[in-house]
Amino acid sequence: MPRDIVGTASRRALTEIFRKQILIVSIVIEPSAIEIRAIDRIEELRNVEALQKDVWGCADLDVVPLTLLLASHEVGGVLIGAYDESQLIGFVYGFPGYEQGRVTHHSHMLAVKPGYRNHNVGYKLKLAQRAAVRAQGINRITWTFDPLQSLNAHFNFAKLGVVADAYKINFYGEATSSFLHQFGTDRLWVTWNIASRRVRERLTAKTGIPVPDLKQTPCLVDIDADQAPRKNESNLFGGRPYLSIAIPADINSLQNRQPHLASSWREATRWAFTKTMALGYVVEDFYRLAGNGQTVGVYLLTYRKHTHDSAP
Numbered sequence: 001m002p003r004d005i006v007g008t009a010s011r012r013a014l015t016e017i018f019r020k021q022i023l024i025v026s027i028v029i030e031p032s033a034i035e036i037r038a039i040d041r042i043e044e045l046r047n048v049e050a051l052q053k054d055v056w057g058c059a060d061l062d063v064v065p066l067t068l069l070l071a072s073h074e075v076g077g078v079l080i081g082a083y084d085e086s087q088l089i090g091f092v093y094g095f096p097g098y099e100q101g102r103v104t105h106h107s108h109m110l111a112v113k114p115g116y117r118n119h120n121v122g123y124k125l126k127l128a129q130r131a132a133v134r135a136q137g138i139n140r141i142t143w144t145f146d147p148l149q150s151l152n153a154h155f156n157f158a159k160l161g162v163v164a165d166a167y168k169i170n171f172y173g174e175a176t177s178s179f180l181h182q183f184g185t186d187r188l189w190v191t192w193n194i195a196s197r198r199v200r201e202r203l204t205a206k207t208g209i210p211v212p213d214l215k216q217t218p219c220l221v222d223i224d225a226d227q228a229p230r231k232n233e234s235n236l237f238g239g240r241p242y243l244s245i246a247i248p249a250d251i252n253s254l255q256n257r258q259p260h261l262a263s264s265w266r267e268a269t270r271w272a273f274t275k276t277m278a279l280g281y282v283v284e285d286f287y288r289l290a291g292n293g294q295t296v297g298v299y300l301l302t303y304r305k306h307t308h309d310s311a312p
């Protein structure tokens with residue numbers, strides 16, 4: 001059973017610690033003790049509202065309220081929680097939609113309480129969401145995420161097997177009340193083809209995905225020794241089958257220490273993603289690499305005609 005050894009530290013203090021990216025919380029977790037199940041009782045829905053505030057630190061106005069959770073549930077919305085005994089420590093929420101002429105499920109939120117992260121709780125919530133959506137006869141789940149967040153990129157591409165072919169500039173406006181939305185809200189629009197071979201293979205892989213040799217892959221945005229982005233505009237031309245875009249390992253701490261650098265990363269990656277997608281590239285994978293004394297994340301983009309995943 002998970003046991004918070006911080007003991008009496010208040011929830012507010014924990015949120016503040018997380019925000020500063022100096023997470024010193026140590027929690028003993030037995031992942032098997034976490035129960036994943038549908039949330040449908042009104043009292044439990046109140047906890048979903050509260051957890052949104054914990055995870056995103058957002059104002060009341062930015063919280064998806066109980067009334068909307070309930071209404072969307074009646075028309076196919078899926079809301080699944082992760083419980084440590086009776087305590088809600090994570091959830092995933094989405095609703096049916098219609099995109100490019102097809103029925104889809106749009107996953108609006110996925111959250112795991114800070115002290116419970118990196119124990120596959122988020123992964124198990126997505127697996128449960130996939131099963132629930134497939135049971136409705138839908139084979140496609142979409143969502144958005146900030147492409148500068150290395151954790152989310154690894155989670156979405158490497159663990160789940162999404163692909164992305166659209167980039168939305170300031171999707172939620174220039175900022176929201178969340179501390180995660182303070183340097184623009186650009187988003188990659190990802191598609192999880194939940195019945196495809198690519199996704200089945202990703203989910204059943206015993207070890208992580210192999211990292212290809214990226215030395216021959218032209219890089220559009222690279223990282224230099226002092227963590228600044230370096231654009232290589234000439235690599236956009238020449239009809240290359242593959243391109244790459246690097247990001248820092250931890251944009252949140254960079255944002256805290258050197259906000260101007262975080263903004264430079266936003267500008268450089270926005271340029272790279274919008275240009276490549278306009279040319280017909282899709283983002284197919286993401287790798288965490290170590291080199292030159294630092295860790296970086298690297299997106300691999302493939303020219304569309306080479307894409308092996310066009311499955312529904």
Ligand SMILES: CC(C)(COP(=O)(O)OP(=O)(O)OC[C@H]1O[C@@H](n2cnc3c(N)ncnc32)[C@H](O)[C@@H]1OP(=O)(O)O)[C@@H](O)C(=O)NCCC(=O)NCCS
Binds near residue numbers: 055111113116155250
């Ligand atoms: C995204 C989130 C739900 C993931 O939950 P989780 O329970 O920690 O997820 P998992 O444990 O299944 O997977 C996390 C993975 O990220 C990896 N990771 C952690 N820090 C990382 C970093 N800086 N860069 C890259 N990967 C990182 C972990 O190693 C793990 O991968 P692995 O299993 O291959 O080792 C959680 O971090 C969260 O609530 N974040 C804030 C809200 C959010 O961003 N929601 C999603 C967008 S709406």
